[in-house]
Amino acid sequence: xxxxxxGRYGFMNLLIKVHPTRFAFMMSLVVLIAWILYYFxxxxxxxxxTRPVKAQLRQIVDVTKRHLLLFPGILLQxxxxxxxxxxxxTYATKVINVSTIEYTVAIIIGGIGCAxxxxxxxxxxxxxxxxxxxxxxxxGFILYMILIFTLSMIVNIHILWIIALAIGLMYGILLPxxxxxxxxxxKSDEQEETWGVFNSIxxxxxxxxxxxxxxxxxxxxxLNNTFYFSALIFLVLAVFMEATL
Numbered sequence: 001x002x003x004x005x006x007g008r009y010g011f012m013n014l015l016i017k018v019h020p021t022r023f024a025f026m027m028s029l030v031v032l033i034a035w036i037l038y039y040f041x042x043x044x045x046x047x048x049x050t051r052p053v054k055a056q057l058r059q060i061v062d063v064t065k066r067h068l069l070l071f072p073g074i075l076l077q078x079x080x081x082x083x084x085x086x087x088x089x090t091y092a093t094k095v096i097n098v099s100t101i102e103y104t105v106a107i108i109i110g111g112i113g114c115a116x117x118x119x120x121x122x123x124x125x126x127x128x129x130x131x132x133x134x135x136x137x138x139x140g141f142i143l144y145m146i147l148i149f150t151l152s153m154i155v156n157i158h159i160l161w162i163i164a165l166a167i168g169l170m171y172g173i174l175l176p177x178x179x180x181x182x183x184x185x186x187k188s189d190e191q192e193e194t195w196g197v198f199n200s201i202x203x204x205x206x207x208x209x210x211x212x213x214x215x216x217x218x219x220x221x222x223l224n225n226t227f228y229f230s231a232l233i234f235l236v237l238a239v240f241m242e243a244t245l
Contacts, residue, residue, distance in 0.1 A: 056193075063194050067185060072240055074198055075205040077178075080233035082209025084148070087217050087226050091151075095223060098157045109161050110168035117172020125177050130184075133177050138241050140174035145234035152227040 092103035125133060147163050147170075154160050186194045213226045 059190070059193055060197060063190060063197050067194065067197070069244060070182060070185065070198070071201055073178075073237055074182075074201045076233050076237055078202045078205030079209035079212065080144075080148075080230045080237075082206045083213030083216075083226055083230050083233075084209075086210045086214040087223050090217075091223050092160075096155055096157055096160060102157050106157070106160055106164045110164035110171075113165040113168025114172040115168075117169045118176065119172075121169065121173050125173070125180060133181055134241070136173060136177040137181060138238055140170050140177070141234045141238040141241065143170050144174075145231045145238065148227055148234065149231040152224040 089103065092098050092106070093100075125136065144167070147167055150163060151160070154163065182198060212229065216226045216229055217223055
């Protein structure tokens with residue numbers, strides 16, 4: 001997960017810059033390599049009792065009802081970040097007036113910041129109190145709001161690189177804190193069902209985010225409004241966390 005943003009956006013953007021179609025075969029090659037490596041992985045399945053489909057559905061509904069309080073955070077986090085995806089290339093090339101290479105460097109810097117944070121800074125969360133973890137999450141939402149709002153005023157690529165590094169560093173701390181926070185609500189005998197529901201909600205947020213981000217930019221004809229939208233979501237999340245948890 002740490003290297004995913006670097007590999008997906010950074011490396012592929014550089015190859016596309018060299019030639020738009022010559023390296024298309026690498027997508028199939030990567031899938032083939034992943035398929036081969038899968039056979040060398042020691043997969044251990046969780047022991048569980050096979051139940052009728054109706055019983056499984058009832059349990060999923062029960063899990064959903066008991067964790068409704070977490071859904072806004074799970075859904076809106078993914079939507080807020082994903083809303084920026086369709087506008088970032090245009091923002092980089094039209095507003096900041098940088099090349100694809102410079103835009104790719106910003107993504108790589110953010111990925112490196114995330115990697116460093118997850119490898120080293122995330123250890124600060126281990127064996128800490130619940131209030132400390134809540135503080136990390138709340139601070140992360142507020143900092144994300146500030147940084148994303150700041151993007152609407154930046155026209156210098158070097159400042160953008162600094163912001164990308166800050167976002168990556170904060171994400172590397174926020175993600176483990178958020179996962180630890182959610183794990184405390186999960187019963188040991190319902191891990192598969194609960195994480196399945198959580199991941200589905202998060203995936204739905206990541207799916208609708210680009211839709212809203214693209215529509216906001218299209219109908220308002222202003223890239224900044226999408227930044228405001230994303231920053232507002234993180235503000236709402238911070239207020240919601242403070243008021244309910």
